[in-house]
Amino acid sequence: MQIDTLSRRLIDRFQHGMPLCAEPYRAMADALECSEDDVLACLERLESSGGLSRIGPVFEHSRAGASTLVALAVPEVQLERVAELINCYAEVNHNYLREHHYNLWFVLTGPDRAHIDALLVAIEAQTGLIPLDLPMQTAYRIDLGFPIGEAP
Incomplete structure (x- = not known):
């Protein structure tokens, strides 16, 4: 691009x-x-062109509700179906395929931890896969920016 x-x-x-x-x-x-x-x-x-994924605010999740990082070990033959299912949840963002036994990673957000827990139960019931729930303990802030600069 x-x-x-x-x-x-x-x-x-x-x-x-x-x-x-x-x-x-x-x-x-x-x-x-x-x-x-x-x-x-x-x-x-x-x-x-695919160069922009979103425009919007980034909220401090602990002040706006709850969130957790989730990983699933999805058999390759089920990957597309499970990824599409996960993407249907409005509470899901940052859904990525990774090269690992736990190969599908995403973030769940919701108004409180009870909502997150209910989503994890629903995802397990729909996929037949056990979600690995990895709630954040401490945030280490980084400047996630990528200076573009002048054209080469």
Whole structure:
């Protein structure tokens, strides 16, 4: 995927936070010295090309509810079916295939731990697989950003 100059500038400037205001895309455009339509078109191009997965806030999960990391050991012949089933849950995000006995990893979020526990029971009943429940004990904050910079 080729990233144009506006996309590079937009990613570098806003991947760590959007303006908190009534018109965030207009504020982004002002900061980038372009039009709001340019920003929206750029975001659309990034999304349609697969370069953008989401735009939205990242909440401190312990203040907003509960979450846990879950792993499943899915037989390869069932992988697509189980992944599709897991993806149907609104509470699931970050679903990944991994090279390991526990090969399907995802995050479950919900309003409280009881909700998470009920989801784990439902997932086990639907898949016939026992979820490995790995709740976070301590968060070690990192700056998960990827500077794009100028084109090579």
